Amino acid sequence: MKKIAILGSTGSIGTQTLEIIAFHPDRFQVVALSAGQNIELLISQAKQFSPKLVSVATKQLADQVKLHLPSHITVVYGEEGLIEAAVHPAADIVVTAIVGSRGLPATLAAIEAGKTIALANKETLVTAGQLVMEKAARYNVPIIPVDSEHSALFQSLNGEQLKTVYKLVLTASGGSFRDRTRSELANVTIEDALRHPNWSMGAKITIDSATMVNKGLEVIEAHWLFGMPYEQIDVVIHPESIIHSMVEYDDSSIIAQLGNPDMRVPIQYALTYPERIESPAKRLNLTAIQQLTFREMDYTRFPCLQLAFECGKLGQSAPTVYNAANEIAVARFLNREVSFLDIERIIETVINDHNLMAITDAESILEVDTWARKYAAII
Numbered sequence: 001m002k003k004i005a006i007l008g009s010t011g012s013i014g015t016q017t018l019e020i021i022a023f024h025p026d027r028f029q030v031v032a033l034s035a036g037q038n039i040e041l042l043i044s045q046a047k048q049f050s051p052k053l054v055s056v057a058t059k060q061l062a063d064q065v066k067l068h069l070p071s072h073i074t075v076v077y078g079e080e081g082l083i084e085a086a087v088h089p090a091a092d093i094v095v096t097a098i099v100g101s102r103g104l105p106a107t108l109a110a111i112e113a114g115k116t117i118a119l120a121n122k123e124t125l126v127t128a129g130q131l132v133m134e135k136a137a138r139y140n141v142p143i144i145p146v147d148s149e150h151s152a153l154f155q156s157l158n159g160e161q162l163k164t165v166y167k168l169v170l171t172a173s174g175g176s177f178r179d180r181t182r183s184e185l186a187n188v189t190i191e192d193a194l195r196h197p198n199w200s201m202g203a204k205i206t207i208d209s210a211t212m213v214n215k216g217l218e219v220i221e222a223h224w225l226f227g228m229p230y231e232q233i234d235v236v237i238h239p240e241s242i243i244h245s246m247v248e249y250d251d252s253s254i255i256a257q258l259g260n261p262d263m264r265v266p267i268q269y270a271l272t273y274p275e276r277i278e279s280p281a282k283r284l285n286l287t288a289i290q291q292l293t294f295r296e297m298d299y300t301r302f303p304c305l306q307l308a309f310e311c312g313k314l315g316q317s318a319p320t321v322y323n324a325a326n327e328i329a330v331a332r333f334l335n336r337e338v339s340f341l342d343i344e345r346i347i348e349t350v351i352n353d354h355n356l357m358a359i360t361d362a363e364s365i366l367e368v369d370t371w372a373r374k375y376a377a378i379i
């Protein structure tokens with residue numbers, strides 16, 4: 001029986017993780033759940049899965065949750081509560097399904113506590129890739145990707161020698177506005193932006209997909225997860241999201257992972273790795289699909305992806321700034337304060353006005369992250 005803690009159990013990844021756990025009741029047990037504000041859902045999850053501990057964003061919410069749960073379930077809150085969930089002594093695997101770089105301290109704590117990390121929260125690797133990977137190596141902790149592209153790369157690299165990789169190829173759906181020109185983006189609405197063609201996901205990542213920032217974050221995530229130079233990472237538009245990513249080797253062979261767009265597959269793989277077991281996902285029927293298509297990435301149409309490569313190559317504090325500026329810009333867009341195209345303007349401005357600095361520890365990351373957030377909030 002694998003014991004699971006989920007950070008962000010009320011979100012898109014969190015609820016799908018619980019679907020997998022419910023599908024395999026003999027294999028998994030939930031020991032900790034963490035939510036932000038959605039206590040109604042958290043309470044019903046706790047009643048169904050009987051964790052030992054639940055965590056919510058604030059003391060006020062924790063007090064309300066306590067009224068609805070039996071006293072043997074510990075209720076904690078805030079950043080410390082999130083960390084308690086991440087280091088729960090009974091947990092073997094921590095699923096990091098919280099959104100944004102606020103997931104970093106709990107992820108670092110889980111690594112120090114020796115937990116296997118099933119990593120969905122890509123922002124932690126973008127903002128602190130070196131720190132996270134060095135810590136994972138020091139504590140001998142596996143980081144298993146949940147993000148569909150990285151799960152695909154992980155599977156396509158299985159048993160191969162990294163030195164024989166010619167390039168990693170991430171696929172991108174193109175997002176909600178794939179077929180619109182830049183001039184057509186000026187007046188798009190939040191509702192339009194949230195209509196992803198293939199995946200049902202949380203709001204922040206759906207906007208990231210439309211700006212192509214999601215692919216930018218994923219390029220940096222791939223760099224850190226697989227130790228691959230940016231020059232050997234490529235992105236291709238694949239509107240059907242059936243090939244989840246691929247690895248091209250020196251001998252010209254390409255190994256890819258395919259499947260219907262269903263996050264329960266990579267989530268389950270991260271929980272059962274290296275085993276493969278039956279999943280609730282619908283099987284892929286290639287003859288029904290008939291054709292898979294590909295388009296060259298247009299870096300002028302999607303400048304945020306170009307910027308991510310530049311920030312990744314610059315290293316130091318640049319990826320932290322890229323991520324923080326984007327988190328604020330997306331929150332402002334979702335709050336109807338700025339337009340869709342303002343997201344890239346804000347990111348570009350914050351990056352251009354930033355003086356690159358060395359990132360040595362969690363404190364320096366927090367300092368840069370705080371500066372970028374404050375600036376992105378007012379421009």
Ligand SMILES: NC(=O)C1=CN([C@@H]2O[C@H](COP(=O)(O)OP(=O)(O)OC[C@H]3O[C@@H](n4cnc5c(N)ncnc54)[C@H](OP(=O)(O)O)[C@@H]3O)[C@@H](O)[C@H]2O)C=CC1
Pocket residue numbers: 007008009010011012013014034035036037038039056057082096097098099100102120121122123146147148199200201202203204205263
């Ligand atoms: N959705 C997907 O298909 C994919 C997502 N990812 C990545 O996974 C991560 C999660 O994405 P997704 O599930 O879509 O996001 P959602 O917005 O659906 O869920 C976010 C989760 O984080 C919780 N949360 C937010 N703020 C806080 C806080 N201050 N303290 C504690 N918990 C908080 C939310 O709690 P609450 O709702 O209770 O406030 C919720 O459980 C992201 O990093 C995303 O990039 C990667 C690949 C695919």
Ligand SMILES: CC(=O)[C@@H](O)[C@H](O)COP(=O)(O)O
Pocket residue numbers: 147148149171172173174175199205208209210214215263
């Ligand atoms: C499901 C998943 O992993 C998302 O990150 C997804 O890849 C978003 O799709 P695009 O960013 O390719 O639109």
Ligand SMILES: [Mn+2]
Pocket residue numbers: 147148149218
């Ligand atoms: Mn992805």
